[in-house]
Amino acid sequence: MRRRRFLDLAASKPGVYFGLVIILAGFLAAVSYFIDRYDGFIEKRSTFLGLNMREGFVALSDLQRINLVVLEALRTNEMSRELAIELDRATDFLYVRADAFRRGVVETTETENARKILVLLEDVIGILDAARADRYSNLSGLSARLIEITDETRRLLFVFLDDQRRTQERLLRLQTEQLQRKTYFLTGVLFFLTLVAGSALLLLLREGRLRQHVEEAERRVQFLAYYDSLTTLPNRIKFQDHVSAHLDSGRHGALAFLDLDNFKGINDSLGHAAGDCVLSSVARVLTQSAEKFGGVAARIAGDEFALFFPYADREKLAFLADEILENMKTPVEFESEQIPVGLSIGIATSDVVSRRGCPNFEELSRAADFCLYQSKSAGRGRFTIFDADLNERYAARRALLTELSGAIERGEIRTWFQPKVRLGDEAVFGFEALCRWRRDGILVSPADFIPIAESSGSIIELDLHVMRQACELLAHWNRKSNIPYTISVNLSALHFRSRAIVNSIEEVLTRSGLAPECLTLEITETVELMDWDFVGRIFSEIRALGCRISIDDFGAGYSSLAYLRAIQADELKIDRSLVREIETSAEARQVLSSVVDLAHSLNLRVIVEGVETEEQTDVLLGLGCKYGQGYLFGKPLPAQRALARHAPSAGLKSAS
Numbered sequence: 153m154r155r156r157r158f159l160d161l162a163a164s165k166p167g168v169y170f171g172l173v174i175i176l177a178g179f180l181a182a183v184s185y186f187i188d189r190y191d192g193f194i195e196k197r198s199t200f201l202g203l204n205m206r207e208g209f210v211a212l213s214d215l216q217r218i219n220l221v222v223l224e225a226l227r228t229n230e231m232s233r234e235l236a237i238e239l240d241r242a243t244d245f246l247y248v249r250a251d252a253f254r255r256g257v258v259e260t261t262e263t264e265n266a267r268k269i270l271v272l273l274e275d276v277i278g279i280l281d282a283a284r285a286d287r288y289s290n291l292s293g294l295s296a297r298l299i300e301i302t303d304e305t306r307r308l309l310f311v312f313l314d315d316q317r318r319t320q321e322r323l324l325r326l327q328t329e330q331l332q333r334k335t336y337f338l339t340g341v342l343f344f345l346t347l348v349a350g351s352a353l354l355l356l357l358r359e360g361r362l363r364q365h366v367e368e369a370e371r372r373v374q375f376l377a378y379y380d381s382l383t384t385l386p387n388r389i390k391f392q393d394h395v396s397a398h399l400d401s402g403r404h405g406a407l408a409f410l411d412l413d414n415f416k417g418i419n420d421s422l423g424h425a426a427g428d429c430v431l432s433s434v435a436r437v438l439t440q441s442a443e444k445f446g447g448v449a450a451r452i453a454g455d456e457f458a459l460f461f462p463y464a465d466r467e468k469l470a471f472l473a474d475e476i477l478e479n480m481k482t483p484v485e486f487e488s489e490q491i492p493v494g495l496s497i498g499i500a501t502s503d504v505v506s507r508r509g510c511p512n513f514e515e516l517s518r519a520a521d522f523c524l525y526q527s528k529s530a531g532r533g534r535f536t537i538f539d540a541d542l543n544e545r546y547a548a549r550r551a552l553l554t555e556l557s558g559a560i561e562r563g564e565i566r567t568w569f570q571p572k573v574r575l576g577d578e579a580v581f582g583f584e585a586l587c588r589w590r591r592d593g594i595l596v597s598p599a600d601f602i603p604i605a606e607s608s609g610s611i612i613e614l615d616l617h618v619m620r621q622a623c624e625l626l627a628h629w630n631r632k633s634n635i636p637y638t639i640s641v642n643l644s645a646l647h648f649r650s651r652a653i654v655n656s657i658e659e660v661l662t663r664s665g666l667a668p669e670c671l672t673l674e675i676t677e678t679v680e681l682m683d684w685d686f687v688g689r690i691f692s693e694i695r696a697l698g699c700r701i702s703i704d705d706f707g708a709g710y711s712s713l714a715y716l717r718a719i720q721a722d723e724l725k726i727d728r729s730l731v732r733e734i735e736t737s738a739e740a741r742q743v744l745s746s747v748v749d750l751a752h753s754l755n756l757r758v759i760v761e762g763v764e765t766e767e768q769t770d771v772l773l774g775l776g777c778k779y780g781q782g783y784l785f786g787k788p789l790p791a792q793r794a795l796a797r798h799a800p801s802a803g804l805k806s807a808s
């Protein structure tokens with residue numbers, strides 16, 4: 153890895169730049185070496201010159217010595233033995249000196265003067281040799297000749313020495329200039345190299361940093377692909393990979409799905425920052441539990457979490473679920489606010505889900521989801537572990553789901569009508585369409601299959617089917633009776649994720665010919681109606697068609713007053729649960745009374761559901777309620793029968 157990074161960097165632009173600097177530095181070193189060699193040559197020459205000068209002067213002193221000896225002999229008029237020896241010694245010295253001088257001169261300067269000096273010195277040696285052979289018979293002649301030669305030698309030597317000095321000076325100048333040039337050159341090159349190397353280094357550093365940024369960004373993207381940025385927990389993809397890898401290897405395990413019970417409420421009333429705080433806090437609790445029990449935690453959707461454990465020990469899992477629910481009892485603190493957080497848990501173990509080998513992720517998660525649904529419908533804030541009994545119900549539910557998809561085509565879904573009345577005179581003014589499934593000759597309650605249809609998405613098709621049937625029947629009836637009865641159709645919250653529902657309603661109205669004001673759409677507030685702004689816009693479009701919007705099951709648990717104010721509706725249906733005790737409980741009457749007042753203040757028509765007794769009707773009338781629906785006025789019946797019984801229309805009545 154490190155090696156690859158280095159190679160990458162070396163191949164980059166600054167890397168090549170840096171390489172060039174190194175080559176240039178090598179070239180400079182070579183140039184510097186040759187300059188040094190040339191300088192060495194100059195130095196050698198100047199050393200020779202120095203030597204020649206010294207040899208010249210010594211030769212002159214030797215000549216002088218010879219002259220002195222000869223003059224001494226001339227003074228005594230005799231070349232004594234001692235003087236002769238002295239003369240010989242001086243001559244020998246001169247000989248050696250002349251020889252050294254010659255070698256020096258030949259090797260270096262070899263000027264005319266030097267050669268002349270050499271000839272003169274050699275002459276002296278020759279003259280002395282001849283005089284010795286002549287036993288120094290002509291001392292005065294010898295002396296005169298020697299003085300003459302000495303003078304000439306001195307003269308020539310001075311000229312020679314002068315030449316030498318000048319040469320020496322020239323060389324010195326040359327040397328100085330060379331040194332200066334070399335210094336300039338070296339300084340220049342050094343400056344240039346420093347500049348180039350500096351900028352290359354800077355570029356290299358920048359390139360390195362840039363690469364670091366890119367790598368960091370890549371790591372971040374990688375992280376976001378597999379982890380949730382808010383809680384840093386693995387996301388659905390990562391979690392599924394982990395669980396699948398475990399199950400595929402044939403080992404058993406347990407999957408838990410966890411869902412917050414009141415998350416939407418927290419988000420709506422306290423804001424998204426509070427929601428994020430709650431999610432982070434739940435993630436912490438789950439991470440701790442997962443670590444303690446040897447599993448992994450993940451966030452798989454908005455307020456949905458999951459846990460996986462590499463074992464199927466039900467006792468241990470029950471203990472774990474208990475502990476998580478216990479921990480969740482501590483409210484989450486957010487800006488000095490204490491937020492209570494509820495959680496429902498569904499757990500499925502692979503050994504129960506499939507007795508033949510290990511189930512795959514899909515199978516196990518469907519079972520865990522089923523358990524979560526059980527926990528929620530049993531009242532939330534609890535856990536359910538998949539067992540043999542649940543397995544049976546689960547299988548039945550799955551069979552129902554499979555059959556439901558073809559039920560509409562097979563004509564098994566029928567529309568029933570229940571009358572809606574004015575409480576004062578019990579006159580029927582409209583109906584609510586309620587579906588029934590005749591499955592193998594047995595009627596299945598919507599309470600049993602509507603949630604399944606919602607979970608599979610087939611509710612969309614089912615609702616439209618009921619709406620079509622109901623509208624066509626009622627339009628036909630209204631034309632015959634000449635009375636504008638209204639029809640209320642239930643719509644699942646799933647319709648309000650797109651605008652398609654508006655077009656569907658328009659199409660049904662056109663096809664059936666039903667007056668739009670006769671169609672009311674009942675919507676129950678659920679978790680699915682998350683985006684109120686969007687839902688509000690769809691409501692407006694539906695109302696623009698001329699239809700009415702009714703808020704169903706108000707007071708059944710989900711309903712919030714904020715919701716009522718945020719969206720525009722025409723009708724409020726008060727849930728059965730608020731009516732049940734109004735005869736006996738003053739408190740129930742009080743609650744109902746305030747809801748009715750609120751609805752009226754918002755210009756909503758109030759209709760009370762589940763009216764079963766005359767006494768209830770009296771109380772409701774006393775509270776100002778004008779409309780009702782319930783077994784007291786008529787149970788749901790097959791549409792045609794309901795119309796025949798409750799809607800006066802001579803022609804059709806006889807036909808039914």
Ligand code: C2E
Pocket residue numbers: 570585586587597598599602611614615618642643644674704705728761762763764781782783784788
């Ligand atoms: P809902 O919309 O609240 O419908 C009223 C339910 O209360 C009906 O149950 C009705 O039979 C029942 N009911 C009416 N009066 C009384 C009464 O006096 N006492 C009692 N105890 N019950 C009364 P049902 O027909 O079983 O429908 C259950 C739920 O299924 C409906 O509740 C509605 O939410 C849903 N549903 C029914 N048909 C459809 C449909 O076509 N589409 C959708 N999305 N949901 C539907």
Ligand code: CA
Pocket residue numbers: 584642674704
């Ligand atoms: Ca309804």
Ligand code: CA
Pocket residue numbers: 704705725727761
């Ligand atoms: Ca209702």
